[in-house]
Amino acid sequence: xxxxxNIQLQRDEFFLDAYLSAxxxxxxxxGPSGSGKTTxxxxxxxxxxxxxxxxxxxxxxxxxxxxxxxxxxxVFQEPRLFPHITVLKNLKxxxxxxxxxxxxxVDEVIDLLELRPLLSRYxxxxxxxEAQRVALGRALxxxxxxLCLDEPLSALDHALKQRILPYLERLRNQTKxxxxxxxxxxxxxxxLADHIVLMQAGRSVxxxxxxxxxxxxxxxxxxxxxxxxxxxxxxxxxxxxITGLAIxxxxxxxxxxxxxxxxxGREVRIRIAAQDIILATExxxxxxxxxxxxxxxxxxxxxxxxxxxxxFRVGQTLFLARITQYSAGKMGLALGKTVFAIVKASAFDxxxxxx
Amino acid sequence: MSWYTLSPVEIQAFTLSLWVATVSVVFSLPIxxxxxxxxxxxxxxxxxxxxxxxxxxxxxxxVVTGYLLLVAFGRxxxxxxxxxxxxxxxAFTSAGAALxxxxxxxxxxxxxxxxxxxxxxxxxxxAANTLGASPLRVFGFVTLPLIxxxxxxxxxxxxxxxxxxxxxxxxxxxxxxxxxxxxxSAIYALLQVPGQEAAVGRMIGLSVLLSVGALLLSEIxxxxxxxx
Numbered sequence: 001x002x003x004x005x006n007i008q009l010q011r012d013e014f015f016l017d018a019y020l021s022a023x024x025x026x027x028x029x030x031g032p033s034g035s036g037k038t039t040x041x042x043x044x045x046x047x048x049x050x051x052x053x054x055x056x057x058x059x060x061x062x063x064x065x066x067x068x069x070x071x072x073x074x075v076f077q078e079p080r081l082f083p084h085i086t087v088l089k090n091l092k093x094x095x096x097x098x099x100x101x102x103x104x105x106v107d108e109v110i111d112l113l114e115l116r117p118l119l120s121r122y123x124x125x126x127x128x129x130e131a132q133r134v135a136l137g138r139a140l141x142x143x144x145x146x147l148c149l150d151e152p153l154s155a156l157d158h159a160l161k162q163r164i165l166p167y168l169e170r171l172r173n174q175t176k177x178x179x180x181x182x183x184x185x186x187x188x189x190x191x192l193a194d195h196i197v198l199m200q201a202g203r204s205v206x207x208x209x210x211x212x213x214x215x216x217x218x219x220x221x222x223x224x225x226x227x228x229x230x231x232x233x234x235x236x237x238x239x240x241x242i243t244g245l246a247i248x249x250x251x252x253x254x255x256x257x258x259x260x261x262x263x264x265g266r267e268v269r270i271r272i273a274a275q276d277i278i279l280a281t282e283x284x285x286x287x288x289x290x291x292x293x294x295x296x297x298x299x300x301x302x303x304x305x306x307x308x309x310x311x312f313r314v315g316q317t318l319f320l321a322r323i324t325q326y327s328a329g330k331m332g333l334a335l336g337k338t339v340f341a342i343v344k345a346s347a348f349d350x351x352x353x354x355x
Numbered sequence: 356m357s358w359y360t361l362s363p364v365e366i367q368a369f370t371l372s373l374w375v376a377t378v379s380v381v382f383s384l385p386i387x388x389x390x391x392x393x394x395x396x397x398x399x400x401x402x403x404x405x406x407x408x409x410x411x412x413x414x415x416x417x418v419v420t421g422y423l424l425l426v427a428f429g430r431x432x433x434x435x436x437x438x439x440x441x442x443x444x445x446a447f448t449s450a451g452a453a454l455x456x457x458x459x460x461x462x463x464x465x466x467x468x469x470x471x472x473x474x475x476x477x478x479x480x481x482a483a484n485t486l487g488a489s490p491l492r493v494f495g496f497v498t499l500p501l502i503x504x505x506x507x508x509x510x511x512x513x514x515x516x517x518x519x520x521x522x523x524x525x526x527x528x529x530x531x532x533x534x535x536x537x538x539x540s541a542i543y544a545l546l547q548v549p550g551q552e553a554a555v556g557r558m559i560g561l562s563v564l565l566s567v568g569a570l571l572l573s574e575i576x577x578x579x580x581x582x583x
Contacts, residue, residue, distance in 0.1 A: 066489075068488055069487075073485065078478070080479055097483070098487045
């Protein structure tokens with residue numbers, strides 16, 4: 001299934017003009033607050049009227065259709081559980097109302113999101129994270145053709161977010177419908193995104209596969225300097241027999257990750273922030289850093305500030321490093337030149353490690 | 356005949372009052388719920404007008420409301436010919452008494468239900484909508500269960516109001532023993548004649564019994580709702 005849209009709508013001073021094409025998997029819609037992410041999502045669900053354009057699910061236009069006929073599941077920032085019935089009845093309600101009927105099995109969803117201990121409770125007796133998991137399950141059970149998640153974790157604290165993210169990853173890996181995921185949290189995006197659409201001031205400014213967009217220096221102004229960084233996918237290897245440190249192998253080399261506690265053989269993705277990479281023109285010696293790679297510069301992008309984004313390739317994997325213009329000039333960095341990249345192992349954000 | 360024995364006319368007044376109050380609430384409740392929903396949830400042309408119209412019986416002198424009912428539904432009234440075709444007579448009948456009581460109770464019922472509706476977060480209805488529930492199902496499965504205590508409260512104040520309605524009723528349907536004489540108009544009639552203290556006392560006792568009974572019943576229902 002694919003969701004495609006090209007819509008325009010005007011609300012007072014705000015104008016939304018967005019295009020996107022979301023295949024199965026997670027498409028993260030990323031942008032600062034006020035950039036139109038939520039409005040875009042609400043338009044897909046039919047909760048916001050569009051002035052012109054089309055929204056299609058599997059080539060069928062749904063503009064003008066009442067929200068309840070669209071089969072677009074929606075998880076809001078707040079759980080919005082029905083307070084007068086139990087968790088189980090909330091789930092059953094969704095299953096009954098989702099017209100296609102043949103949606104997911106209640107027990108399957110309950111197991112996927114580990115809802116079993118909550119079933120007989122009312123929403124007032126749930127914690128924020130539990131309630132949001134139920135809301136997610138409820139949306140899944142309505143047999144949606146497309147799932148919209150509108151900053152579902154924004155109301156939760158950091159620790160709770162880390163506990164919910166694995167559920168979302170499991171959901172992504174198990175469902176075959178497009179998931180539109182709105183967030184302004186870069187680590188959430190890095191963990192979940194298969195595709196990324198960047199929004200700014202009501203417009204979709206850049207889109208593409210997550211690895212491509214995150215490694216694109218031109219995307220940095222929209223992501224923000226701190227959020228810039230590439231996502232590397234790889235496989236966990238058995239720990240180094242001598243040092244005992246965990247190793248991840250990727251297309252281009254091996255990363256040593258002291259803080260990683262994942263079993264060998266597991267596919268993982270990790271985010272490496274652009275500001276955590278140091279570049280050198282010669283092989284550095286006598287360094288404490290464990291990860292040093294040999295790469296070729298493939299792109300350079302000058303921002304408005306004093307920094308410059310350098311994209312380089314190690315094997316088949318693209319990295320992004322942020323250094324000052326002054327350093328870049330002094331080192332004589334240019335397209336096609338060879339660099340050595342030093343990545344501090346402690347720089348890996350454990351929150352950015354996903355499966 | 357002891358002092359507490361009810362005369363046939365008094366029994367008729369009692370059963371008529373009960374009938375009038377029950378019928379007026381039963382008929383008003385669904386309409387009032389619909390009107391309250393429109394007023395609380397929808398914005399449309401004439402919203403303010405509808406709101407004013409609903410509240411009119413609350414602010415008009417009851418006698419004026421009764422007179423307007425006569426102008427509208429009397430035999431020579433605006434809708435008189437229509438009612439005649441339907442074979443319905445409202446002026447000076449018990450059905451008319453129920454109509455007068457319903458009109459007077461209507462604003463109170465609407466207000467109670469509207470308050471309950473406004474306490475329901477429309478975001479819940481929106482969520483139900485995205486789960487595939489049509490507006491009617493959203494109302495039935497989400498909104499209505501949540502406003503049920505308010506509907507019950509509306510029914511109780513409406514019942515009490517209908518039970519005590521006097522001004523509009525006596526103007527519209529007069530005070531005919533056995534036909535349109537409710538407890539309230541019976542007490543009024545009895546007070547016009549000297550030496551009827553015992554009868555007045557009996558009627559007052561009956562109205563207290565009815566009111567307290569209605570209150571108790573609603574308490575029991577409300578408790579049962581909360582337990583659920």
